[in-house]
């Protein structure tokens with residue numbers, strides 16, 4: 001199912017700056033020379049479908065892929081408008097570093113990027129951990145949104 005986020009009422013992200021400083025994590029927009037490294041990491045951690053979406057996000061200018069780094073290593077990513085306009089995702093955080101607020105920081109960064117483009121709402125496509133999105137940004141399910149844009153996607 002797809003989820004909707006109201007960007008007009010998106011609260012200020014007051015938590016992430018402190019949380020990221022405490023964990024030694026930096027969240028920023030990716031740059032093109034990092035494309036192969038990022039896509040390879042996503043492929044290894046999350047599979048080729050997300051790696052393909054991230055490739056699209058990385059080849060836009062400026063890239064619409066944001067990354068979290070720690071001690072010079074990639075530890076998380078989030079994309080906007082990879083598979084469809086106004087869509088958030090995919091996103092993922094290194095399994096050993098989950099629960100530190102990195103996913104939330106990446107989510108807010110991507111959603112604020114969409115908001116700056118003038119979108120009033122953002123769509124989170126084919127949501128997995130719905131409780132994460134409900135809690136972090138008040139996302140709500142979109143009725144009749146399944147099957148969505150990924151219907152009939154080739155898997156092998």
Ligand SMILES: CC(C)(COP(=O)(O)OP(=O)(O)OC[C@H]1O[C@@H](n2cnc3c(N)ncnc32)[C@H](O)[C@@H]1OP(=O)(O)O)[C@@H](O)C(=O)NCCC(=O)NCCS
Pocket residue numbers: 089090091092093094097098099100101102103104105125126127128129130131132135136
């Ligand atoms: C979903 C994901 C990106 C969250 O990243 P994270 O860094 O662990 O999340 P955060 O630490 O920023 O969590 C923010 C809040 O959401 C909560 N939360 C995190 N994951 C959650 C989940 N799966 N279900 C419910 N709540 C969750 C946290 O407890 C935290 O709450 P708090 O603000 O009260 O402390 C990460 O679990 C992940 O990579 N999952 C696998 C890939 C995936 O499913 N991506 C989403 C595809 S739609």
